[in-house]
Amino acid sequence: MSKRSFQIYRYDPDKDTRPQMQTMQVELDGSERMLLDALIKLKAQDPSLSFRRSCREGVCGSDAMNINGKNGLACLTNMRTLPDTVVLKPLPGLPVIRDLIVDMTQFFKQYHSIKPYLINDEPPPEKERLQSPEEREELNGLYECILCASCSTACPSFWWNPDKYVGPAGLLQAYRFIVDSRDQATSERLDNLEDPYRLFRCRSILNCTDVCPKGLNPAKAISKIKELMVRRGV
């Protein structure tokens, strides 16, 4: 057994006038591999501690939070990689609903704005549309996104203009459809992003790629979209 210390952002608008950092301690017996396991133990001590969680294996994207200053998933953050005192805050830049739970409306609004679905107006064949393994390969590193918002909420451009800048998560998906050999709306998709804010607020800070818990590279996808934009301009 060893005691671990946490400093956790607490705010319940039902009773608190302002947020505060609360120090909490919990006895861990070594069976708590991940930060999420420790959080669940903390919640057993204080059931009012509030956070989202579901799959506990890094595929659902529920438990993204700011962990010692860096965004990530609690369920994929090994306790051994954390310092003695663990500092937990909600994802930055989004309104806080309660404790570590943020309002993700703006994030999903941006995701929806890129038309995140395949557009192909031809009548589909009787069987599958054919796609070569090489064409399919282009989707790797893009379709795996779990919409956890770690990237967009680590991006200063998104902090400044969450209503105007699509953000890295949305742009990664925009590129996922642009590059899909079955999609016919590339030009419409580029039009949709041709704007001083929606795409071009990206300043290549690369926080997105640095924090992505799935190892994806939104910055690279964004630069590819910019390249396509330039190429069609000449």
Next chain:
Amino acid sequence: MAKLPTRKFDVVIVGAGGSGMQASLRLSQAGLNVAVLTKVFPTRSHTVAAQGGIGASLGNMSEDNWHYHFYDTVKGGDWLGDQDAIEFMCREAPKVVYELEHFGMPFDRNADGTIYQRPFGGHTANYGEKPVQRACAAADRTGHAMLHTLYQRNVAARTQFFVEWMALDLIRDAEGDVVGVTALEMETGELYIFHAKTTMLATGGAGRIYAASTNAYINTGDGLGMAARAGIPLQDMEFWQFHPTGVHNAGVLLTEGCRGEGAILRNADGERFMERYAPTLKDLAPRDFVSRCMDQEIKEGRGCGPNKDYINLDMTHLGADTIHKRLPSVFEIGHNFANVDITKEPIPVVPTLHYQMGGVPANMHGQVVVPKNGDPNTPVNGLYAVGECSAVSVHGANRLGTNSLLDLLVFGRAAGYHIIEFAKQNAHHKPLPADAGERTRARVAELDASTGGEYAQAVANDLRRSMQHHAGVFRTQKMMDEGVHEIAALRERAKGITLADKSKIFNTARVEALEVENLVEVAQATMVSAAARKECRGAHTVEDYERGADDPEFPLGRNDRDWLKHTLWDSATNSLSYKPVRMQPLTVESIPPKVRTF
């Protein structure tokens, strides 16, 4: 007291996983006013965690057809599946997979551009002759790719989602028809009535009734609890699938696709022991069978590790290239949850609770059916159930790998179209009963007034431990009988749950307390149904009734004379009844029961 605030829709769907979103898509596209209530943002539903593939006899890799798939599913389910529904599912399979591809699903591809298919447990060509590649896959993220694709189509169709709303109770009128649900808006703590012509349960499985489970925390059987409280029996709840390859001490799933790609199970001697038990299919025998063989090896002292309590899954011979291409998530899981580099060393696994074969009884249109006036399958007006929360029953006593995603696609779609027809014939909503919502209000008020009792998870954890102990891979009559008493006692204890946190705002402790009421219904249904079934069939293996494969009367302990029937558990009376298995397919000959060897 004033009625809860009410919102009115043509259709209310509870749950935004694969089946719920397959249905909502049809309804939105048909112009119906549909509300989808979901505890989590749709892409966080547990369908997202499915890894291996979708079963469909496309025949892209070698000769295959739906007749083989039909046979495998009937045999895999140990003859407890309804053969009409199974025929329907296997015939529809290619259609729904092609449709999903047209929606934009990023399937892996063969050199000729067709969908890549991998081998999976229990899937064979020519009626059991040899393994066949039938699982349509997107790497080992098939569920993720599928769930996101379905969400994306729903965005295009402008489906209305109520995200982070928890449905609490069904509303039935005096005639027993379902006219809507009550729900809790988690962000505000407010209760609402959703008044609907049709209500659909698509809440997924309840795998969280077990301590060691591959299931997400949200899988608390909410739809089953709602049905049970509303007087609808739960079917075949004794049948729970233990997946052979859960990561030892972590519960995280490793897809059967590992073995599909060639992984081998080895005991402490390094022996490929499945060759002894299943000479034809070896490591790719159905899951109930492989899980029992693994437990047998462990029981006989050939488990691996210092405590001889796990089996090794060996992928080292596949080569790093194949692993990174076909099983990239499995590689990550090995690293994150077992500190193992699967390209270099085997990974410790144990059979782990994975899937609920039983559920709310439904027919192949998705209509919930109950016994009434001598007909065991009379539809309940206004209520549908699809996906893992339902028992159609296509999985019988044991589900074949890849048939779960197929189930979601086929029956979510079929139910959607069936509801559209129903809506055409029913222009008006039936009125809400005068006391609509009162039961829900009383439940929540009781929690809000509670003091001095236990934290919900303390009760839930004991329930999970009890289920694990009394209704595991190998069961005994004595253990199950004890389990019946323990769960009955836990049901009483659950009444003393206290809410320490009374905040209205996003109160996850309140959600957990409400979930425990659903867990209790599912656990009791399971324990009571299991203790009563005095035979071995599929995932229900009881040592007291085990027999050899050559037993003339009851081969392998299966007793078709007395137990070829579906169980129905009623919550109010905590009692059981039974109904016949539908042995007659739609257009082909019935497959009669025979000895189940692989």
